[in-house]
Each structure stands twice: as C-alpha cells, then as structure tokens.
Amino acid sequence: MSAIDPLPPLRAVIASHGLSARKSLGQNFLLDLNLTAKIARQAGDLTQCDVLEIGPGPGGLTRGLLAEGARKVLAIEKDPRCIPALEEIAAAYPDRLQIINGDALEVDPLAHLTPPIRIAANLPYNIGTELLVRWLTPADWPPFWQSLTLMFQREVAERIVATPGSKAYGRLAILAQWRCTARIVMSLPPGAFTPPPKVSSAVVHLEALPEPRFPADPAVLSRVVAAAFNQRRKMLRAALKGQAPDIEDRLIAAGIAPTERAEQVGLEQFCALARALARP
Numbered sequence: 532m533s534a535i536d537p538l539p540p541l542r543a544v545i546a547s548h549g550l551s552a553r554k555s556l557g558q559n560f561l562l563d564l565n566l567t568a569k570i571a572r573q574a575g576d577l578t579q580c581d582v583l584e585i586g587p588g589p590g591g592l593t594r595g596l597l598a599e600g601a602r603k604v605l606a607i608e609k610d611p612r613c614i615p616a617l618e619e620i621a622a623a624y625p626d627r628l629q630i631i632n633g634d635a636l637e638v639d640p641l642a643h644l645t646p647p648i649r650i651a652a653n654l655p656y657n658i659g660t661e662l663l664v665r666w667l668t669p670a671d672w673p674p675f676w677q678s679l680t681l682m683f684q685r686e687v688a689e690r691i692v693a694t695p696g697s698k699a700y701g702r703l704a705i706l707a708q709w710r711c712t713a714r715i716v717m718s719l720p721p722g723a724f725t726p727p728p729k730v731s732s733a734v735v736h737l738e739a740l741p742e743p744r745f746p747a748d749p750a751v752l753s754r755v756v757a758a759a760f761n762q763r764r765k766m767l768r769a770a771l772k773g774q775a776p777d778i779e780d781r782l783i784a785a786g787i788a789p790t791e792r793a794e795q796v797g798l799e800q801f802c803a804l805a806r807a808l809a810r811p
C-alpha cells in the first residue's frame with residue numbers, strides 16, 4: 532500500500548508490468564507519490580473539475596490527481612505497455628479514470644470531458660512545447676481549459692515566464708502571458724525522475740484570463756512575434772520586412788522604434804503592432 536492510496540508503490544507497478552523506460556517516448560517517470568500529490572495540488576481545487584492528463588505512464592501523477600479529488604481524469608497514453616497498470620488505478624477509483632491508448636497530438640479530448648476542465652501533465656519532452664502552443668493559440672478565448680499545470684525542462688519553463696530584456700524572452704512568453712497568468716510553482720532536480728534526465732525540470736502553472744490583456748488578432752500576433760524572434764538580433768524594421776511594405780510606419784504607429792530589437796519589446800507593444808498590421 533502506498534502513502535496516498537491503497538494501490539502498490541510505483542516501483543512494484545513498474546516491476547510487475549515490465550515498464551522499462553523508453554527514451555523515444557520521453558519516459559522519465561515520477562515514482563514518489565508524495566511528490567506527484569504535491570504537483571496535483573498545484574493544479575488548484577480539482578474536486579469540481581475534469582482533468583486532462585497527457586502521458587500518464589505508470590500513473591504516478593494520475594494517482595496524485597485522483598487522490599486530490601479530481602472529479603474525473605482523462606489520461607491519454609501512447610505506450611500500450613502502460614495500459615494494464617493504468618487499468619488497475621481505474622479499478623481502485625470507479626468511474627473516475629478514463630484511459631485512452633493513443634497519441635495526444637491526434638486524440639480530441641473534448642469529446643470525453645465536461646467543463647470546468649484543468650490540464651495537468653508531466654509532458655513527454657518531445658511534444659511538450661507543441662501541445663502548449665496548441666492550448667495557447669485557439670482562435671477564440673477563453674479556451675476549453677481553465678488552467679494548465681505542466682512539467683517542462685527548466686529552460687522551457689523559463690521561456691514561458693520570461694520578461695522583456697532577458698535571453699529566455701520570446702514567442703512562448705508572449706503567447707503564454709498575453710491571455711494567461713504564468714508562474715513557475717515547483718523546481719525538480721534530475722534525481723526526482725527515473726531514469727534521471729540530463730537537465731533540471733520545473734512545473735509551470737498557467738491560469739486562463741477571462742480575456743486577453745490587450746486586444747489583438749491571435750493569428751496576426753502569432754505571425755508577427757514568430758517573425759520578430761526568428762531574427763532576434765536584427766532590428767525590427769529588418770526582421771519584419773516581409774510583414775508589410777510600410778513596416779517602419781506601422782512600427783511607429785505601434786509606438787515601437789524601427790531600430791528596436793524584438794527582445795526589448797513588451798507584450799503591450801507587440802499587441803499594438805498586431806493591430807497596426809491588421810489595418811488595411
């Protein structure tokens with residue numbers, strides 16, 4: 532029996548189901564259930580929420596989320612070897628855990644969830660950023676989820692919460708902070724995982740704001756920010772040359788000096804630029 536539920540400890544689960552970690556699937560497991568319960572608590576009050584978990588693996592965080600009272604957890608796992616272990620958890624929490632054996636990039640979770648919805652995951656490193664960008668860039672706001680509580684490599688976490696003028700500041704910071712609050716809520720050393728990854732990790736908690744901080748068309752903002760940071764060392768009038776023939780005038784209309792570099796430009800100014808570019 533474990534510290535948080537009547538199920539066996541995770542090391543025993545891994546041994547009995549032969550779940551040797553696969554690098555190709557980004558498998559670095561969390562085996563300390565006190566730690567996974569702590570991560571689950573960072574996601575907020577789960578008792579009235581459905582929770583989407585990507586990549587449950589042997590189920591450490593899944594058990595944390597259920598022990599913390601999640602109304603329902605939908606767990607999408609690509610590795611079929613993990614499914615029998617997850618089914619044992621489902622049996623211990625009747626009607627509260629739904630497991631899908633599939634690729635999170637392809638499954639539509641909305642068909643299985645009822646709002647309010649929170650997302651919590653120790654993400655596979657190879658698809659973590661892609662999933663985050665998808666969740667942050669729907670055409671309409673607010674999104675289907677209320678909050679994201681996600682484990683990333685420390686360096687990615689720092690890019691999400693970065694402020695202008697720092698090396699980590701770029702597209703991820705702008706997309707995240709435009710329509711969410713974003714904080715690093717936990718730091719984890721490599722030794723917290725089995726096997727330990729090469730780098731440290733951090734949990735980021737994002738709460739969706741009811742509306743964006745500044746008005747802008749999401750597609751235009753995404754495009755201009757991607758172009759600006761693709762050539763982050765260039766002056767904006769050069770980096771954004773392809774965005775409009777009169778880019779200098781539009782930068783000035785947005786209150787940005789054309790000789791400025793992307794790294795120095797704040798969220799409010801990027802939104803003003805997106806509006807200036809959207810005008811005929």
Ligand code: SAM
Nearest residue numbers: 556559560561586587588609610634635653655
């Ligand atoms: N949540 C578990 C934990 O904290 O111990 C495992 C986390 S491990 C970093 C990432 C998990 O994502 C693995 O179980 C892996 O098999 C799964 N995974 C990798 N690619 C996936 C994909 N495209 N869709 C769904 N799950 C995926």
